[in-house]
Amino acid sequence: MNNDHWQPSATLETLKKRAAMLAQIRNFFSLRNVLEVDVPVLSQAAVCDPFIDSLTVEYRSFPEDTVQHYYLQSSPEYAMKRLLAAGSGCIYQMSKVFRNGEVGSRHNPEFTMLEWYRLGLDDQALMDEVAALVRCITGIEQFQRFSYRQLFLHYLEIDINTASDEQLAAKMREEVEVSGDYDRDGWLNLLMSHCIEPQLSGAVFVYHYPASQSALARLTTDEDGISVAARFELFIDGVELANGYHELTDAVEQGKRFAADQQLRAGLGLPQRPLELRLVKALEQGLPDCAGVALGVDRLLMLALAKTQIAEVLPFDFSRA
């Protein structure tokens, strides 16, 4: 611990702007009759996504008691969907979430996430609302939309519908030296983050992710009849800002995806943690047709204030926490 670092990492002027922005966001949803909720960020279940590591917390009924493990949530998604299945209607949450090991110029292990769900909207319609919110905070007017496939065709002249894994790997190694080997999604992620994102300028929505990267989005078919995920992301000047889905409502499919993720975790030697089976139960009860999105609030503020380090918009970044 560095005791000299008692001072904040953001200026007080920035913190005032931060407070104003949080108020502006709450106002945005209040005007649209979206209910604010604050579901727990400490839960008995952990995220199943193999590439997100939850922080584990030791709970005891009394100090000498045996430990029960709880997990700091990496997103309020599971609990919010349980609320939706219980009939909450449109909801949003703006709260701290936690991701182990994620430290960098744009990552802090504890950060503020804005997540919201809209009944009756699909991914394309929710993109309009994301654009409206970002416009209201940053003043950005123009938002482009590209499908994941269009993006690869345009920037790398690769058709992901026909390119082999080897061709993706060869293209990547041509651009940047890479050690180790990856599966298809690994190569796609590398190409996306190293070769495409740095070229994206302004606000760009990317939609129709490969079906293999659907996470909790439902599947749909694109104009060529290929199965794709009803998932989108928003990048601003190459920075990933938001990730949204036309939500999967099929309980059986949800159960299968959890099991597949757990198996992938086992294969990679990653910790096996309790799955959120109450989400599957909620989906059995019935999740209304809805679209949902998560947006990084600290990054939004970085954009609005033209800051390059997440530390500059946090009262105390991880190194001073």
Add this chain to the structure above:
Amino acid sequence: MSYSANQLKNGLKVMIDGDPCSMQQVEFVKPGKGQAFTRVKMRNLLTGRVWERTFKSNESLEAADVMERDMEYLYTDGDMFHFMVPVTFEQYAVEEKAVGDAIKWLKDNTVCIITLWNDRAIVVTPPNFVELEVTETDPGLKGDTAQGGSKPATMSTGAVVRVPLFIEQGELLRIDTRTGEYVSRAAKA
């Protein structure tokens, strides 16, 4: 000892393909959904090559046994350059290749930073500022101390530096070794 790629930070020395390398710029890359990468710009300490490579964040990298020590330059025997650790009087013979560009600034007793890998000297970093005597330059223009105009001057070590027109042969000058530029006149000892 080893590190995982996500423990890398600027200045850390690790073995890459058998050579000691110094990390110069480390970037954590994490797609929202997808595995984390560590993108690194690094310098091969033996060849000086600077390049980028992306690692899986959990990839293991062997630490390089590299340390830096202050040493005083003693002399060259024409083949090797000899340095001494002031406190212990330990001496190290350094190859010309490792001395590199620092050769331009070396005079007796200059304290340099010597990078040792497995106790072998591989890089010589001169002090940021050195004071050297002008051994050859065109005669100074009296009174021309205003801005504008420079001329080449050869220093006692053989380095050629652009200096203002008023500088005379025999003067002692302060030079920034990082840019190779004249800073000011230095007081004679």
